[in-house]
Amino acid sequence: MSTRLAKGGRLIDRSQPLAFTFNGKPMRGFAGDTLAAALLGGGKSLLGRSFKYHRPRGLVASGAEEPNVLVGLGRNARFEPDQRATTTELFSGLEATSQNHWPSLEFDVGEVNNLLYKFFPAGFYYKTFMKPRWAWKHLFEPIVRQAAGLGEAPKEADVDRYEQAYAYCDVLVAGGGVAGLAAALKAGREGRRVILCEMTANWGGRAPVDGGTIEGLSPEEWVKTALQALEGMENVRIMDRTMVSGLLDHGYAIAYQRVADHTPGDGRPRHRLWRIRAGITQVATGAIERPLAFAGNDIPGVMLASAVRDYIVNWAVSPGDRVVIVTNNDDAYRTALAVLDAGLTVPAIVDARVQASGPLVQAVRARGVAVLEGRGVAKVLGRKAVKGVEICAQAGEGGAIQTVECDCVAMSGGWSPVVHLWSHSGGKLNWDETAAMFRPDATRPPTGPEGLALAAVVGAANGNLTLDAIAAEAGIAAEVEAEAPLEPVWTMPAGASDALKFKSFLDYQNDVKVSDVQLAAREGYESVEHTKRYTTLGMASDQGKLSNINGLAILSETLGQPIPATGTTTFRPPYTPISFGAIAGEARGEIFQPLRKTPMHGWHEARGVHWEPVGLWRRPYTYPKAGESHREAVNREIVNTRTNVGLLDASTLGKILVKGPDAGKFLDMMYTNMMSTLPVGKCRYGLMCSDNGFLMDDGVVVRLSEDSWLCHTTSGGADRIHGHMEDWLQCEWWDWKVYTANLTEQYAQVAVVGPKARKLLENLGGMDVSKEALPFMTYKEGTLGGFPARVFRISFSGELSYEIAVPANMGLAFWEALNAAGEELGVMPYGTEALHVMRAEKGFIMIGDETDGTVIPQDLGLGWAISKKKADYLGKRAQERKAMVDPDRWLLVGLETLDGSVLPDGVYAPAEGHNANGQRNTQGRVTSTYYSPMLNKGIAMGLVKHGPARMGEVIDFLGDKGAVIKARIVDPVFYDKEGAKADV
Amino acid sequence: MSEMILSALQGESHEGFVTVTEAGVTGMITIRADLGSAALAAALGGLGLSVPSPRGITQAGDKLLAWMSPDELLLACDYGAAPGIAESLSAALSGEHALVVVVSDARARFTISGPKADEVLMKIAPVDVATLPAGRMHRTRAAQVAAAVWRSGPDEISLVCFRSVAGYVMGLLEVSARKGGEIF
Amino acid sequence: MLTLTCPLCGATVEETELAPGGEAHLKRFGPGSSDAEFESYMFNRKNPKGVHFERWRHAYGCGKWFLAARDTVTWEVFGTYPAQTTEPPADLVAKIKAKRPTWEGYK
Structure with missing residues (x-):
């Protein structure tokens, strides 16, 4: 059983005990503990249930590679699932809960899956998809959904704050071990801008635990000195609790800073996501120890050898009284020494090598420990805790030679450099046969914009696993015990029977065993990427940190090919999971995305407006009065506008100024109409097409002066159309003398609409707005009620209408002045829905309703707006294509149901026969449909094959659930067909 | 007449570890x-x-x-x-x-003032603040919208954006300048 | 996420400040052109694995379009230049040839 040792623990402060809870039970740890250390120190070794088989699981590792012990942290608005206990710093009041079990961690019904392991082989759920067909839905899916999974999603909104920040440096150092510190010192002394990141709260990496001397100092002393030196450098930024999680193109690194995970609620942002642009990144991310694949290697109490000594040395936690060490290398003997130094027992060292004789081995032997050479573990005894190991010949099939009682097994299968950052943007690896590991190939680095390396790898990450090698690479002196070479061991024992391989786990987190990888290989999964998906080896939050090399070695062995021929799966960021909060940063709530507001936004809001999102704008949809439904409000606004006068906030309309000697010529290219001939002071409705012929925007163009035009665009279209104009000016007709300016936001614009619109403006005074002084489709500049204004006589409703632009900062005052001046006339504001109904009553098209990117102006009966005189305009050539002049194209018509009801939006009219896919042919669809309060019936517009030639014909539309709705094809102008109302 | 002229946020200001202020009409x-x-x-x-x-x-x-x-x-x-x-x-x-x-009228102007003004800019714009000299107009984005920034005083950065997104930018500045959010 | 230097204002900016515009040096075909010419202009793109000339707009900066020569595999940027040209500058072409001897040229 694990326990806290009475002495030692380099990272803990025994004077600062901390209370926390695990599954609701109170526990105690010390400042400096990780949650894992505190749990283990508190005697907890069963800490979770596995993903698939619900096997009891405990800690395997001491750092980011821990696959098993994921817990839920906090509660309610601070609850977060799937947090690794090994990377969670303990704080007072921490609340942790174990996951994936029911009803309890100790007794989990799901463990029945463990007995059914033969029914859950590799790819079992793919197989359940296949046959029998009924079984997935009714049998497998409910079971799998219930049994599988990690933590539960939080149910409350997160109360913490998150942010992001940008940083720039010459050298980014990822990792604060000896290699990282040395690299930062070197770059710092060269005067370069350096950022040094360490993912934990502690510096020095493994060296303070593993021992040796650096430049004559103990590792701990050397680390302290190095940090002091770095802190004194202006050009060096040091960040602990900051993981470089990805290294992407052009040296773009993502770093995840856990600012306040250990001090929740202290007012600081919880996480900060750094977006760092680095000239070069020094990858000093160390190495991860590999487990060995023997039966029962997942029973709580079986741990990595390095983790066992970490718990002892760093946190004074004994994982067990009797620790059997299983290894294929010398490094694990350090664990034996640490166990012995703590006063605990090492009953045996099981070394797979035929001969073990390095200085570390000798040191352990000298202390009376039995070293069993050429031996392996056949199986671990115990279920929820280790009780002993059966020892066998490593070369054999697993026949037990002896049984050794123990309560902890420390295993080491060698080390794998952490090459993730090197690999994210394309750095290549070589297989090192001697050391049995992939290491970075410095001749094939990831490259940046200049074609030069954007990363370099140092230290253990570069395959320099010993302190002297790390120091030599960094150009400093260090001494440490020499190590004899390891002997690669992929299965233990070498000829393990199937029964053993069924319990030899490779990927703890996903419950993938040696047998699963071998089955996948036999079933034809030869690519390592396919095997990964099929078996789930190396998936989920763990991403194969422990399992990948063992897994692909076994795959290679089964396929009978060398390991480099199998290769690795792709390394993808993030290195370990990062929070959604950090990814979202500040973008939540009110500033999730920009909300564009007109100067009158607050006025609308204060009157209980119902908003309609238009691009990033919010536009008033309607202004319901107390007790009024939206539809009633819309109808009221329409009737009032058509009988009295209405006001529309039209500020969102795009307004682009186009000026220059070639502006007319340019606009003739941009619009299908002729704009160069528009007289000064006049307005003209214009259509814009892409050069692919399709309608992209429309609006009224005003000739302001001899050489300047004002182009109105749709709301939300302004930036796009301005960009479109600039594109053609800069990239195609760059010798034309034309300047543009996007003035959309310079002006607030109000449409004053209705029979009493003129009276309202006369009440305001200051400008002659009579028919004679300001005829339909003209414009005037002057003052209205004291406001500097441009007044356009244009109409999108068919009513007498003025659109008036004033400087935006005066928009609200002007809007209020209009309301006051119109009070006696019954003025009311109206929203976009009333606007839409009124334009549909007049048969005016709306970009985005009648158009969908496949519609040309000719489809919409807008041939009158296409100049026949112009040799060219954008879209002209495209509109000459065969498909564009096809007489069978669907054309715009009006539609009326026979019973006066409103047609559903977007419905199709079926035609005879079926298409090649067996679907019914169609002959038209509804593009706009509304209830018209003026006509007291439904009105609609649609595109129908040969439509205008079929006036009066009744066709069927298909509604919900096959309902047939009969509609008559009619003229799209429903209201005031003569146009008498606008031109008064 | 002047009472009819309203800047986008009418001088809204927030005190955090620096002060962020909509600077009125310009x-x-x-x-x-x-x-x-x-x-x-x-x-x-x-x-x-x-x-x-x-x-x-x-x-x-x-x-x-x-x-x-x-x-x-x-x-x-x-x-x-x-x-x-x-x-x-x-x-x-x-x-x-x-x-x-x-x-x-198409713009809104903000000031970020205080010794740590740079840290607010670091959070919202892809700008290397260490190499942003005085006398430089830097056009970039503030999170999701276009912005132009320059050093308008010893411990002051000015930011200009479009008027319609002034509320969004104020939100960005306020949350980025909140106490406890000091980076260094 | 790539970085490019805008040749018009001189700022080196990241991808989020730019808007992509597809292949550069397309020749527009308008009225009077054949169907094949128009199709080629409107739809046919080189999409090479390797050296590519493309359009970018410094959207969150000076607003200008510019052109860039880039390797679509390694993301090496050979150079950027103003958009007011129908073909890449000769010195840039020479630079790319020197770096990518097997490159067949931009045509």
Whole structure:
């Protein structure tokens, strides 16, 4: 059983005990503990249930590679699932809960899956998809959904704050071990801008635990000195609790800073996501120890050898009284020494090598420990805790030679450099046969914009696993015990029977065993990427940190090919999971995305407006009065506008100024109409097409002066159309003398609409707005009620209408002045829905309703707006294509149901026969449909094959659930067909 | 008349580890022209301003002139003076191919002031603050919207964005400047 | 996420400040062109694995379009230049040839 040792623990402060809870039970740890250390120190070794088989699981590792012990942290608005206990710093009041079990961690019904392991082989759920067909839905899916999974999603909104920040440096150092510190010192002394990141709260990496001397100092002393030196450098930024999680193109690194995970609620942002642009990144991310694949290697109490000594040395936690060490290398003997130094027992060292004789081995032997050479573990005894190991010949099939009682097994299968950052943007690896590991190939680095390396790898990450090698690479002196070479061991024992391989786990987190990888290989999964998906080896939050090399070695062995021929799966960021909060940063709530507001936004809001999102704008949809439904409000606004006068906030309309000697010529290219001939002071409705012929925007163009035009665009279209104009000016007709300016936001614009619109403006005074002084489709500049204004006589409703632009900062005052001046006339504001109904009553098209990117102006009966005189305009050539002049194209018509009801939006009219896919042919669809309060019936517009030639014909539309709705094809102008109302 | 003129946020301000403030109305004029033109130099010279070098800023009194693109300058001045200045510049450039237009109302201006002003900018814009010198107009984005920033004082950064997104930018600045959010 | 230097204002900016515009140096075919010419202009793109010339707009900066020569595999940027040209500058072509001897040229 694990326990806290009475002495030692380099990272803990025994004077600062901390209370926390695990599954609701109170526990105690010390400042400096990780949650894992505190749990283990508190005697907890069963800490979770596995993903698939619900096997009891405990800690395997001491750092980011821990696959098993994921817990839920906090509660309610601070609850977060799937947090690794090994990377969670303990704080007072921490609340942790174990996951994936029911009803309890100790007794989990799901463990029945463990007995059914033969029914859950590799790819079992793919197989359940296949046959029998009924079984997935009714049998497998409910079971799998219930049994599988990690933590539960939080149910409350997160109360913490998150942010992001940008940083720039010459050298980014990822990792604060000896290699990282040395690299930062070197770059710092060269005067370069350096950022040094360490993912934990502690510096020095493994060296303070593993021992040796650096430049004559103990590792701990050397680390302290190095940090002091770095802190004194202006050009060096040091960040602990900051993981470089990805290294992407052009040296773009993502770093995840856990600012306040250990001090929740202290007012600081919880996480900060750094977006760092680095000239070069020094990858000093160390190495991860590999487990060995023997039966029962997942029973709580079986741990990595390095983790066992970490718990002892760093946190004074004994994982067990009797620790059997299983290894294929010398490094694990350090664990034996640490166990012995703590006063605990090492009953045996099981070394797979035929001969073990390095200085570390000798040191352990000298202390009376039995070293069993050429031996392996056949199986671990115990279920929820280790009780002993059966020892066998490593070369054999697993026949037990002896049984050794123990309560902890420390295993080491060698080390794998952490090459993730090197690999994210394309750095290549070589297989090192001697050391049995992939290491970075410095001749094939990831490259940046200049074609030069954007990363370099140092230290253990570069395959320099010993302190002297790390120091030599960094150009400093260090001494440490020499190590004899390891002997690669992929299965233990070498000829393990199937029964053993069924319990030899490779990927703890996903419950993938040696047998699963071998089955996948036999079933034809030869690519390592396919095997990964099929078996789930190396998936989920763990991403194969422990399992990948063992897994692909076994795959290679089964396929009978060398390991480099199998290769690795792709390394993808993030290195370990990062929070959604950090990814979202500040973008939540009110500033999730920009909300564009007109100067009158607050006025609308204060009157209980119902908003309609238009691009990033919010536009008033309607202004319901107390007790009024939206539809009633819309109808009221329409009737009032058509009988009295209405006001529309039209500020969102795009307004682009186009000026220059070639502006007319340019606009003739941009619009299908002729704009160069528009007289000064006049307005003209214009259509814009892409050069692919399709309608992209429309609006009224005003000739302001001899050489300047004002182009109105749709709301939300302004930036796009301005960009479109600039594109053609800069990239195609760059010798034309034309300047543009996007003035959309310079002006607030109000449409004053209705029979009493003129009276309202006369009440305001200051400008002659009579028919004679300001005829339909003209414009005037002057003052209205004291406001500097441009007044356009244009109409999108068919009513007498003025659109008036004033400087935006005066928009609200002007809007209020209009309301006051119109009070006696019954003025009311109206929203976009009333606007839409009124334009549909007049048969005016709306970009985005009648158009969908496949519609040309000719489809919409807008041939009158296409100049026949112009040799060219954008879209002209495209509109000459065969498909564009096809007489069978669907054309715009009006539609009326026979019973006066409103047609559903977007419905199709079926035609005879079926298409090649067996679907019914169609002959038209509804593009706009509304209830018209003026006509007291439904009105609609649609595109129908040969439509205008079929006036009066009744066709069927298909509604919900096959309902047939009969509609008559009619003229799209429903209201005031003569146009008498606008031109008064 | 002046009570009719309202800036986007009417001077809204927040105290965090630095102070973020909407700076009220500012006169702004977009000038698009051949920046090497003698007429332009003369017209600006009349205001005491010279054409800045690329991405640069020149100043005279309360007037600031910023290089925005190879054929565009932005002149910032008193709000009320902008229409008159624009008119006189237009007249001076009437013989040239040029566009001079008032854009004061299309923008909102903010100040970020305090010794750690840079840290707020670091959180919202892909700008290397260490290499953002005084006298440089830097056009970039503030999170999701276009912005222009420059150092307008010893511990002050000015930021200009479009008027319609002033509320969004204020939200960004307020949350980024909140106490406890100091980076270093 | 790539970085490019805008040749018009001189700022080196990241991808989020730019808007992509597809292949550069397309020749527009308008009225009077054949169907094949128009199709080629409107739809046919080189999409090479390797050296590519493309359009970018410094959207969050000076607003200008410019052109860039880039390797679509390694993301090496050979150079950027103003958009007011129908073909890449000769010195840039020479530079790319020197770096990518097997490159067949931009045509």
